[in-house]
Amino acid sequence: HRHLTGIDGLQPHEIAFLLDEAENWVEANRTHAKSAAPLAGLTQINAFFENSTRTLLSFEIAGKRLGADVVNMHAAQSSVKKGETLIDTAQTLNAMRADVIVIRHMSSGAVKMIADKVDCAVLNAGDGRHEHPTQALLDALTIRRRRGTIANQRVVICGDVLHSRVARSNILSLTALAAEVRVCAPSTLMPKAIERMGVTAFTDFDAALEGADVVMMLRLQNERMDGALVPSPREYRLRYGLTEQRLARAVPGAMVMHPGPMNRGVEIDSAVADGPQSAITEQVAMGVAVRMACLDVLTRRARGVEAW
Numbered sequence: 001h002r003h004l005t006g007i008d009g010l011q012p013h014e015i016a017f018l019l020d021e022a023e024n025w026v027e028a029n030r031t032h033a034k035s036a037a038p039l040a041g042l043t044q045i046n047a048f049f050e051n052s053t054r055t056l057l058s059f060e061i062a063g064k065r066l067g068a069d070v071v072n073m074h075a076a077q078s079s080v081k082k083g084e085t086l087i088d089t090a091q092t093l094n095a096m097r098a099d100v101i102v103i104r105h106m107s108s109g110a111v112k113m114i115a116d117k118v119d120c121a122v123l124n125a126g127d128g129r130h131e132h133p134t135q136a137l138l139d140a141l142t143i144r145r146r147r148g149t150i151a152n153q154r155v156v157i158c159g160d161v162l163h164s165r166v167a168r169s170n171i172l173s174l175t176a177l178a179a180e181v182r183v184c185a186p187s188t189l190m191p192k193a194i195e196r197m198g199v200t201a202f203t204d205f206d207a208a209l210e211g212a213d214v215v216m217m218l219r220l221q222n223e224r225m226d227g228a229l230v231p232s233p234r235e236y237r238l239r240y241g242l243t244e245q246r247l248a249r250a251v252p253g254a255m256v257m258h259p260g261p262m263n264r265g266v267e268i269d270s271a272v273a274d275g276p277q278s279a280i281t282e283q284v285a286m287g288v289a290v291r292m293a294c295l296d297v298l299t300r301r302a303r304g305v306e307a308w
């Protein structure tokens, strides 16, 4: 693969390969081992057309730990504000001879469109409702490290599944790695025919939680609602909020995940988010290792190293 535009199209062994590569970087980061700086002399451009804290910072840290020259382009301060098109922006970045471009964009498919226009590797940092592949990889790595395996783990993904690129990428990766995936959402926030993705759909969160090994909560994405009928925050918490009482329905010690940013007191209570079963800060830590692995693997071809 020249680019990482999504989990879709990756074989299970390729997903596992990226997780194994990330595992090496977890160890190097933990021991502060000086890495060999495989990306030294390469230019990485992070082009973010939509807000981000975790993804942007971890891609920047990952690139710097690998020795790349990292440049951030924030759309709010760029000529995008003067009406420059996405294609013209992509061709401008390409003309600066970037070696790898990381893109976040509010439109589904925008990253693929740019990938088709440029000469270097492109990594998707989240495009609209489509995919967020490095989030799914860091989630899979966090599960594999805590639970020992992904196969046969019962994973419940609950929240605004309809608008969630995180849910979509996670469903693709977790089903590929043989997890049992349940999705749960109010009917207005559940995609039609979601079962075709190999998951079981629930509108009753209590039922979905029975025997869950992993509970992954999603944020209500108010910026993408387009008039969808949504319960009030209070109603939402009553039916879909992860409270301590509700978490007791899952297996003892079940792990709790959230990609962030969280709406505390809506989809997740602070007692759970900050509790002993929470893996939320671990997810953030795994994000750096996963992004190091993806940047390393995707630039191998350009560096004359055997690619994956």
Ligand code: CP
Pocket (backbone or CB within 6 Å): 051, 052, 053, 054, 055, 056, 126, 135, 259, 260, 261
């Ligand atoms: N999980 C995630 O993508 O967070 P950011 O929007 O802060 O990057």
